[in-house]
Amino acid sequence: MSALAAAPELEEWHLDLHAQGARGDEAVAHLHGLLLRAARFEVFRRRGSLPQLSAVELDELAQDAADDAAVSVLRRLEDFRGESSFRTWAYKFALLEAAVKVRRRAWRDREVTLEPEHWENLAHAGPGPDDDAESGALLEAVREGIRTALTPRQRQVLVATVLEGVPIDVLAERLGSNRNALYKMLHDARRRLREHVAEAGFPEVNE
C-alpha cells in the first residue's frame, strides 16, 4: 500500500497499459506525459552541468530520457507491487534516465583518468599546518592501503569515483560495466581499505 495513499480512481489508469487498442494507446500516451514531466524536471535541475546546451537541446535530452523510461516502465510493469503510487514508481525511471543522460553528456568530452598514480591526489586531503602528526599518520595509512590492499580494479574505481569525481554511470560506461557492479566494487574497496587502516592503528575507522 502506498504511503501517500492516492485516490484509487486516480491510479487505475495504469491498468490500461496492459490493454490492446485505443485504451492501451491512451494509457501509454498518459504515461509518456508523466515521464516527460519528470525528465524535464531532472534536466532542468541539472542544467548547470551542461552550459553548452541550448534550451532546445536540453529538451531533446529530456525527450530521449522519457522515451527510454517509457520502454523500461512498460517492460517492468510486472515489478510494480503497489508499494508506492504508480506515478511515483514511474517517475523514478524517468529521473534515472534523465540523470544518467545528463551525467554522460557532461562528461562526454572529458577524459577519465584511470592511471593508478592519480591517487597521489590524496595529498590534497592531507593535514594542513594546524593538523597534528596523528592526522598525517592516518593519511599515510590510507595511502598505503590504496597502494597495497586493493586490487588494481578496486584502486581504479575508488580513485576515479572519489578522488577524480567521475560519476559512477560515466565510469561504468567507459569500463563496459554497470552502476550496480561498480558500486559493489567500490563498496568492497572501501571495506578493504578500512580494514587496512584499522590494522595500521586506527580501529575507529571500522567501528
Add this chain to the structure above:
Amino acid sequence: MTGRDLDPTLKRLLGSNEPEIGCDECFAQLDRYVELELAGAPADELVPGLRAHLVGCPACAEEHESLRALLELESVS
C-alpha cells in the same frame, strides 16, 4: 583522531561499515522510501540499508533528492 571528524575526502574514501543495499536494490525501493519519508513514516527502519547507500553513492543520492523534490513540488501545486 578519536572524537574528531575525518576529512570529508577521507570519509568518502573509507565509507562506513553500516550495512547498506546496492544500487539496484536502492532503485527498487526508492519510490516506497520517498513516499514513506514524505508521509512522516520511519523510512529508515522500514527500508533498512537505503540511507547508508545514499551516503555512499552520490548518483543514487541525486536521484533520491530529485524524486523527493518532484513529489514535494506536486504536493503544493
